[in-house]
Amino acid sequence: MDGWLDDTRTSYDTVAGNYAELVRDSLEREPYLTAALALFAALAGPGPVADVGCGPGHVTAHLRGLGADAFGIDLSPAMVELARRAHPGTRFETGDMTGLALEDGSLAGLLTYWSTIHVPDELMPAVCEGFHRALRPGGVLLAGFHAGDSTRLKTEGYGGLPMRVYVHRRSPAKVSAWLREAGFAVEAEWLLDPAEPATGALVFARRPA
Template sequence: MRAALAVFAEGVRGEGPVVDVGCGPGHVTAHLRGLGVDAFGVDLSPGMVEVARREYPGVRFEVGSMTDLRLGDASVAGLLAWWSLIHIPDDEVPTVFAHFRRVLRPGGPVQLGFHVGDTSRLKTEGYGGHPMAVYVHRRRPERVASWLRDAGFEIEAQWLCEPDERVPQAFLFARNAS
């Protein structure tokens, strides 16, 4: 996983602000900043943003939704979405990717991380036993890549991690084709 972040950071360092969409508690955003990236985080959960701000006080975190991303057109040099797209229903993914393309500068990279599979399930318990009610959608990399192409992205690479595990993971690297 750190290797995927290092590749992403190399492509955006010094190019301007980078958004970590669905940043959760902020550790990936903070790691990117440690790699010299001007990264900030956006998450739907005010509680997660509160945790991120407390844990990483010098880093910008905002409450926001990837289905209605409130960032300016072409305002970010790169976009990262790790394990946040898994909470978006299939019929909303094209809207999310349209927002990603809109806010990303022409030629800017996007990196997605997600669970691989063909199932959706309701998750009722979070890490540490906390109650929750969110859907988790597992998807095939080919399907996610197709949605990205339809939204105007060029696929550059795909990594499949732990293919023999119960829940494999995938990374897609793409670029705004504008």
């Protein structure tokens, strides 16, 4: 997996336009996800909320519509440019979750919406520690990801465009264990479409006050 970060950045720069079109209205078809996002926004309360791995910004914008002071961070400059054009007035910036450039204790909430799925297992503990550091005491994290126990190399997507990204499926228990090791209190684990092959999962966690 050497070079995975550069490969991931290049891949999403390549597919940014097609991906943005695909997900533009995707939340309208996901009642359980929208309910989870509403709960997350309510739990986070007032204060900055980071959507880490925001892609084209549709989820960031949804959070702002719920009243959250949300901003987006993404590895892909092309995604960030699309997000800025689609949602003017909302803050979007490039950034890397393996070295999150946010002040300690600066966030009320942090969302990773299927954005840790390309991070290798060996880096996830440090990534979770970075999330914990950025959240204020009492701050809330919501992690969404592909559930399972497998890794595959994805070489094309979103209209057949070339990609090179590793996609990791992980159990909620595994993600929760990393979060607990980083100092989080895990409060809930949800499975989405548990009978389907492409099962998703959500974990709610909090930095203890």
